[in-house]
Amino acid sequence: MRAVKFYGPGKVGLEDIPVPVPRSAEALVKIKYGGICGSDLHIFRQGMFVAKLGETMGHEFSGAVVSAPPSSGLSPGDLVVGDPRVPCGTCAACIAGDTHRCSSLGFIGEVSPGAFAGYLAIAPEKLVTLKGGTDPAQAALAEPLAVAVHACRRIITAAGSGNVLVLGAGPIGLLMAYLFKNVYAVKRVGVFEIDPFRLGKAKEAGADERSADIESLSGQYSCLVDAVGVETVLNKAIGAAAPGGCVFISAIYERTPQTDINTLVSKEMTLVGNNAYSFDDLKEAAALIGSGKYDFRWLVTSIMSAEEAARGFELLTGKEKRDLKILLRFEGE
Ligand SMILES: [Zn+2]
Ligand SMILES: [Zn+2]
Numbered sequence: 001m002r003a004v005k006f007y008g009p010g011k012v013g014l015e016d017i018p019v020p021v022p023r024s025a026e027a028l029v030k031i032k033y034g035g036i037c038g039s040d041l042h043i044f045r046q047g048m049f050v051a052k053l054g055e056t057m058g059h060e061f062s063g064a065v066v067s068a069p070p071s072s073g074l075s076p077g078d079l080v081v082g083d084p085r086v087p088c089g090t091c092a093a094c095i096a097g098d099t100h101r102c103s104s105l106g107f108i109g110e111v112s113p114g115a116f117a118g119y120l121a122i123a124p125e126k127l128v129t130l131k132g133g134t135d136p137a138q139a140a141l142a143e144p145l146a147v148a149v150h151a152c153r154r155i156i157t158a159a160g161s162g163n164v165l166v167l168g169a170g171p172i173g174l175l176m177a178y179l180f181k182n183v184y185a186v187k188r189v190g191v192f193e194i195d196p197f198r199l200g201k202a203k204e205a206g207a208d209e210r211s212a213d214i215e216s217l218s219g220q221y222s223c224l225v226d227a228v229g230v231e232t233v234l235n236k237a238i239g240a241a242a243p244g245g246c247v248f249i250s251a252i253y254e255r256t257p258q259t260d261i262n263t264l265v266s267k268e269m270t271l272v273g274n275n276a277y278s279f280d281d282l283k284e285a286a287a288l289i290g291s292g293k294y295d296f297r298w299l300v301t302s303i304m305s306a307e308e309a310a311r312g313f314e315l316l317t318g319k320e321k322r323d324l325k326i327l328l329r330f331e332g333e
């Protein structure tokens with residue numbers, strides 16, 4: 001089978017490797033689509049997260065069950081998505097059941113073979129089945145959607161559903177804006193983004209107001225989300241927030257930011273981190289896609305063959321950003 005491998009910063013290539021042999025307690029999944037994630041871009045640019053060079057990449061996928069233990073309840077042909085998280089299982093957070101807060105949380109495609117390949121062997125309890133007839137390309141968005149579901153649920157619990165400003169219209173920021181508007185009934189959703197193409201996408205996501213100039217937005221937001229992960233954006237969020245407001249971070253910083261703490265203190269604001277998602281968030285994301293009530297196709301800007309993986313990474317990390325979510329197609333192997 002073909003597998004997309006990471007050889008070092010800027011180096012991604014395709015290899016022919018044997019189909020994995022599932023252990024007796026594992027399921028074998030034939031991959032349909034794999035999505036290139038922001039964290040894959042951290043790997044591509046910096047080599048972050050990856051345990052060893054030559055690993056098969058990818059943690060966002062949809063696929064069809066080939067085989068599974070009879071006790072799993074899965075049948076061959078079932079359309080599935082999977083929980084790609086690899087928690088340690090022994091830290092305080094894992095023992096408490098909060099595996100998304102694991103002190104050494106890894107993902108398949110980083111610490112074990114990933115899903116950018118013809119097949120994946122995985123524990124069946126990590127799989128979520130989607131309704132027959134669900135578009136497998138949209139199903140591959142379940143994992144990034146779970147990140148957005150997790151963040152949105154926490155934000156609404158903490159800050160209510162009055163108004164939210166999302167800073168950064170990458171896939172996670174846009175999915176959050178979409179969910180706030182279409183699923184969680186937030187009254188006013190704003191998006192700040194400097195790239196005109198991405199700002200246009202915020203309109204498709206349903207944002208009430210969109211701007212490349214944070215000062216031009218109407219009124220002050222009491223709840224803001226940094227979905228970028230760079231210092232200037234975090235400080236813009238802290239500067240623009242209403243007194244007493246909250247800034248949530250749904251991003252990973254490649255460089256540790258210098259934060260405008262004095263403004264945070266003088267406005268008595270709350271700064272909150274969001275990390276990944278729980279299995280329940282993934283099930284909710286799969287249910288939203290499987291319900292057929294929502295259309296997430298606007299997020300997918302390209303579907304490429306596995307052979308074009310390197311080009312996909314270059315497009316997503318280049319200066320001219322004309323892509324948001326690129327899916328790699330593994331069907332037809
Ligand atoms: Zn992801
Ligand atoms: Zn742990």
